[in-house]
Amino acid sequence: MAQQADFDKLANLERPHKSMINIMPLQTGSILTDAARRALVEFGDGYSVCDFCQGRLTGIANPPVNKFVGEMLPEFLGCDEATLTYGARDGIFMVFHAMAKPGDVVVVDANRHYSTAVAAERAGLEVVAVPRSDYPEYVVDVEAYAAVVKERKPALIMVTYPDGKYGNVPDAARIGEIAMEAGVPFLINGAYAVGRMPVKMDALHADFLVGSGHKSMASAGPSGVLGMKAKWHDVVLRPSVESKKKEVECLGCTVRGVPLATLMASFPEVRERVNRWDEQVTKAQWFATSMEELGFSLIGEKPHKHDLMDFETPAFYEISQRVRERGYFLYKELKERGIWGIQPGQTKALKVSTFAASQEELGKVLTAFKEIIDKYR
Amino acid sequence: MAQQADFDKLANLERPHKSMINIMPLQTGSILTDAARRALVEFGDGYSVCDFCQGRLTGIANPPVNKFVGEMLPEFLGCDEATLTYGARDGIFMVFHAMAKPGDVVVVDANRHYSTAVAAERAGLEVVAVPRSDYPEYVVDVEAYAAVVKERKPALIMVTYPDGKYGNVPDAARIGEIAMEAGVPFLINGAYAVGRMPVKMDALHADFLVGSGHKSMASAGPSGVLGMKAKWHDVVLRPSVESKKKEVECLGCTVRGVPLATLMASFPEVRERVNRWDEQVTKAQWFATSMEELGFSLIGEKPHKHDLMDFETPAFYEISQRVRERGYFLYKELKERGIWGIQPGQTKALKVSTFAASQEELGKVLTAFKEIIDKYR
Numbered sequence: 001m002a003q004q005a006d007f008d009k010l011a012n013l014e015r016p017h018k019s020m021i022n023i024m025p026l027q028t029g030s031i032l033t034d035a036a037r038r039a040l041v042e043f044g045d046g047y048s049v050c051d052f053c054q055g056r057l058t059g060i061a062n063p064p065v066n067k068f069v070g071e072m073l074p075e076f077l078g079c080d081e082a083t084l085t086y087g088a089r090d091g092i093f094m095v096f097h098a099m100a101k102p103g104d105v106v107v108v109d110a111n112r113h114y115s116t117a118v119a120a121e122r123a124g125l126e127v128v129a130v131p132r133s134d135y136p137e138y139v140v141d142v143e144a145y146a147a148v149v150k151e152r153k154p155a156l157i158m159v160t161y162p163d164g165k166y167g168n169v170p171d172a173a174r175i176g177e178i179a180m181e182a183g184v185p186f187l188i189n190g191a192y193a194v195g196r197m198p199v200k201m202d203a204l205h206a207d208f209l210v211g212s213g214h215k216s217m218a219s220a221g222p223s224g225v226l227g228m229k230a231k232w233h234d235v236v237l238r239p240s241v242e243s244k245k246k247e248v249e250c251l252g253c254t255v256r257g258v259p260l261a262t263l264m265a266s267f268p269e270v271r272e273r274v275n276r277w278d279e280q281v282t283k284a285q286w287f288a289t290s291m292e293e294l295g296f297s298l299i300g301e302k303p304h305k306h307d308l309m310d311f312e313t314p315a316f317y318e319i320s321q322r323v324r325e326r327g328y329f330l331y332k333e334l335k336e337r338g339i340w341g342i343q344p345g346q347t348k349a350l351k352v353s354t355f356a357a358s359q360e361e362l363g364k365v366l367t368a369f370k371e372i373i374d375k376y377r
Numbered sequence: 378m379a380q381q382a383d384f385d386k387l388a389n390l391e392r393p394h395k396s397m398i399n400i401m402p403l404q405t406g407s408i409l410t411d412a413a414r415r416a417l418v419e420f421g422d423g424y425s426v427c428d429f430c431q432g433r434l435t436g437i438a439n440p441p442v443n444k445f446v447g448e449m450l451p452e453f454l455g456c457d458e459a460t461l462t463y464g465a466r467d468g469i470f471m472v473f474h475a476m477a478k479p480g481d482v483v484v485v486d487a488n489r490h491y492s493t494a495v496a497a498e499r500a501g502l503e504v505v506a507v508p509r510s511d512y513p514e515y516v517v518d519v520e521a522y523a524a525v526v527k528e529r530k531p532a533l534i535m536v537t538y539p540d541g542k543y544g545n546v547p548d549a550a551r552i553g554e555i556a557m558e559a560g561v562p563f564l565i566n567g568a569y570a571v572g573r574m575p576v577k578m579d580a581l582h583a584d585f586l587v588g589s590g591h592k593s594m595a596s597a598g599p600s601g602v603l604g605m606k607a608k609w610h611d612v613v614l615r616p617s618v619e620s621k622k623k624e625v626e627c628l629g630c631t632v633r634g635v636p637l638a639t640l641m642a643s644f645p646e647v648r649e650r651v652n653r654w655d656e657q658v659t660k661a662q663w664f665a666t667s668m669e670e671l672g673f674s675l676i677g678e679k680p681h682k683h684d685l686m687d688f689e690t691p692a693f694y695e696i697s698q699r700v701r702e703r704g705y706f707l708y709k710e711l712k713e714r715g716i717w718g719i720q721p722g723q724t725k726a727l728k729v730s731t732f733a734a735s736q737e738e739l740g741k742v743l744t745a746f747k748e749i750i751d752k753y754r
Contacts, residue, residue, distance in 0.1 A: 002448045006441065007645040010449075011412035013440045013638055015419050015428060030423025035388035037421060042392050044417045044639070046407025046591030046598045051392060052721070063390045064383065071379045072387075086463055086599065089628045097499070115629045117619040122474070122628065214423025214634050221423045221634025222463065222599065242494040251466045251499065252492045257591050257598025259634060261390055262421070268384040344429070 017340045021361045024341030025164065025308050028356035029196055029216035033269045036218055036262040043261035050256055056245045057253035057260075058083060068264050076271055077209050078200025079227030083237060083247070084255045084263075088191035089115035091210035091226035092158075094249040095187050096123040098236040100155035107154040107184075109140040109170060111163035116189065128152050136299045136312075140170040145178045158187040161199075165351070166300030167192070167308025176205025185232070191215045192308055194225065195270045196355060197277040201227050208232070213259060218266035223259035280307050283362065284354045290366050294373070299349070307355040316347040319376040330372065337368045394717045398738045401718030402541065402685050405733035406573055406593035410646045413595055413639040420638035427633055433622045434630035434637075435460060445641050453648055454586050455577025456604030460614060460624070461632045461640075465568035466492035468587035468603035469535075471626040472564050473500040475613040477532035484531040484561075486517040486547060488540035493566065505529050513676045513689075517547040522555045535564040538576075542728070543677030544569070544685030553582025562609070568592045569685055571602065572647045573732060574654040578604050585609070590636060595643035600636035657684050660739065661731045667743050671750070676726070684732040693724040696753040707749065714745045 022028055032040065043049060043063075052062045058069040065084075073082035085091040092115070100106060102124030108116055110132040120127045130148050133139040140159070149157060157179045162169040172188055179186035187208040193199045194211025195218065201209040208228050214221025228236060237247045246252040255263070284307045288298045291311050299310040320327040327345040334342055342350055354362055399405055409417065420426060420440075429439045435446040442461075450459035462468040469492070477483065479501030485493055487509040497504045507525050510516045517536070526534060534556045539546040549565055556563035564585040570576045571588025572595065578586040585605050591598025605613060614624045623629040632640070661684045665675045668688050676687040697704040704722040711719055719727055731739055 002444055002452065006444055006449070007648070009441060010445065010641045011410075011645050013416045013419060013642055015425060017428070018419075024424075026424040026427055027422060032421050032423075033388075037418075039390045040417060040421045040635070041414075042390060042395070044409050044414060044597050045404060046409075046596055046600075047403040048392060048597075050403055051394070064386060067379055067383055068387065072383070075379065086631075087633070093628055114617075114620050114623060118617045118623055118625055118629050121617055121619065122625050219423055220421050220425075222632060222636070223423075223634075240491075240495045240498055242498065243491050246491060246495055248495055248499050251470055252495050254463075255599060256464070257600075257636060258417070259599070259636070264387045265390055268388050271384070 017335070020335075020338045020340035021365060022340050022356050023352045023354065023365060025351050025353040026215065027341065028307070028353040029192070030214045030219060030221065031356055032220065032262060033218050033266040035265040035269065036220070039261040039265035040220060040258060043258045047256055048258060049260050057256060063261065063264060065260065065264070068267065072267065073225055074227065077194065077211070077225065077227035078202045079209060080230035081233055081237070082225055082227045083250065084260065085210070085224040085226050086222040086254055087214060087224040088189055088210045088212040089113075089119055090222075090254075091224050092116060092187065092189060093119040093122060094226060095208050095210075095236060096120060096125055096156065098238070098249050099185060099232070100125050104155035105152045106156045106158060107145065107148050107152060108158045109160050109163070111138060111140055111165060111168060112158070112160045113164050113189065113191070116158065116160070125155070128154065136297065137301055138166050138299070139168055139301055142171045142174045142178075145175050146182070149178065149182045149184060154184055156187055157182075157184050158189065160189045161193050162306045162308060164192055164308065166310050167304065167306035168301045169305045172204040172206065180205055192306070196274065196280070196307070198274045213263040217263055217270050219263040220259040223255050223263045280355060281305055283307070283359055284309065286359070287354045287362050287366070294366065294369055307353050309352050309354070311350050311352065313347065313350050315373050316350075320347040323376065329376075333372045334368060337364070339365055339368055394712070397712075397715045397717035398742060399717050399733050400729045400731065400742060402728050402730040403592065404718065405684070405730040406569070407591045407596060407598065408733055409597065409639060410595050410643040412642040412646065413597070416638040416642035417597060417635060420635045424633055425635060426637050434633060440638065440641060442637065442641070445644065449644065450602055451604065454571065454588070454602065454604035455579045456586060457607035458610055458614070459602055459604045460627065461637065462587070462601040462603050463599040463631055464591060464601040465566055465587045465589040466490075466496055467599075467631075468601050469493060469564065469566060470496040470499060471603060472585050472587075472613060473497060473502055473533065475615070475626050476562060476609070477502050481532035482529045483533045483535060484522065484525050484529060485535045486537050486540070488515060488517055488542060488545060489535070489537045490541050490566065490568070493535065493537070502532070505531065513674065514545075514678055515543050515676070516545055516678055519548045519551045519555075522552050523559070526555065526559045526561060531561055533564055534559075534561050535566065537566045538570050539683045539685060541569055541685065543687050544681065544683035545678045546682040549581040549583065557582055569683070573651065573657070573684070575651045590640040594640055594647050596640040597636040600632050600640045657732060658682055660684070660736055661686065663736070664731045664739050664743070671743065671746055684730050686729050686731070688727050688729065690724060690727050692750050693727075697724040700753065706753075710749045711745060714741070716742055716745055
């Protein structure tokens, strides 16, 4: 049974590491902008974005949800229409549920996120994966989509762009061509792309593009976006028989609260930052090279094209086998040096994102790694 | 096309009426506590609650999501198990989708929220409504559930407790008895109950109880809770084939962000405030009587048992027919007097909640109504 002390704890929740250098892949793309931090306080109360709702979340004029969803997002995503979701997985389920029926096949890449499989399972779909290359690159064979699609006749084709484990960026435009030739709708999971790098759905020949506010759009969660071609409006955004203002796949309204305010408040900056993506890639490649100089190996594509990276770090694992704290020594050593984002206990391989940290800060991370190796040598 | 001024606007979103007396039914139960306001700032960044996640949202120990979901919520809801959702409608869809198959019938009350019909439509279910009494009380005939259930053999029985339009509180325990006798699982939509009034699922003989963080639990949205009997765990919370840590109907994880932090931070106070529900009912009844003394009529149950109320206000409608601002005069007059929550344009009938305002503040609302009538007489 919960005690009084447990309830007291709830009323005083804290994150002690807020000001640390953050390299956690889940978090680096969703650190709030100053504008979002103001919106957060302003719109904290429940249903705050609904102050002037006339019955339709995406139609609200104050705050200007209507302009954001109706004009800004389609332009940003390179699509005809957009809507709001709770996150990438929820957008994917919306598309799966609307576009396919139980028993249908969806063809995905072998690097897809677990939530893609879960969304397919919820929608009753069979997931067929296109193969990838072996260790250590794990590159998705985009040309292989053609044969799999021909054989399995899927209701939908999907790619994870990039995947969340290795940060591999597949040639989505080529998959889009294959999808067009096969006449199969094509969905891109851009959870780690939209808001970080320039992505235009139309240029990738896609029918759907999902993005994540709390992964890559400097927003509080849960929040996400879904862009689509106009021709799918009547399927995915079909109105309820009950009420013409309410979309069935959205259950009426989705993000009815503060994450929408932060998503909107950060958007002007997010829209600009994707134009500096080449600097992010340069920084990521420099970091990867520096890590390899320390004796670690980058898993995934080389040269790397994204800030998400997975490194094999056998030197840390070796240390973990002979120190009292076992695998936790690394988390502790990094925390003491103001570095946040390595899972407690992790040593064999480290998943890192260089998106939020400056080159100077990443230099401190590299120095920390070197110091730790030297300390335990 | 969106202009620079539109983007600038996004970065400076404001709610000018934050400090006003709030009587908007959607908002009065979700004004943040001070503890939640601190948690909001602390956990604003995306994926902030996932700092120490080991692969399962409801298993996170810091912040203590595991204790909150595993111990505190079940005790609070009077159920065996609980989980997190994006809101009441999402919990309802989870239950519909897990417990019924397309073509099945769900028996609901005639006062159900629109989102119940939309959730049923999304799950492919037929909604059959139990009748209610006529104008002006619109009371759900709970005894009528028995005959409808016998005739239609539903997969699920549901009641809205209370409904969001009239604030009628049906005898859910009696429906629970009927459900038990018929051997049909029973779901309670407690979006306006859980966090406002004492509700124990087991005492109401229910199988499922949904609550809404952003409607009644002093939390930012989107957030909600779902309580259930242990015997439904394997149906509604079944793990994915892909990953045993991830529940299919949750798509893995639901509220992965700040609304969970506010929900938890407010919980100690919410848990206490439901014990003062009788004061809320007394205040609501006093307000209703005072409104009737002003010549307005309460629609819905009398004596009223909830802070949600719907009043016919023909005197305001009559004014709207002869003033330049038409229906907007009332919104404007109230705003000038520091009163928030009447939809712009609304005059014929007013939906009001007395939950957040003190008796003194409600006195000011009554005085304002009287002054406005006198001014335009």
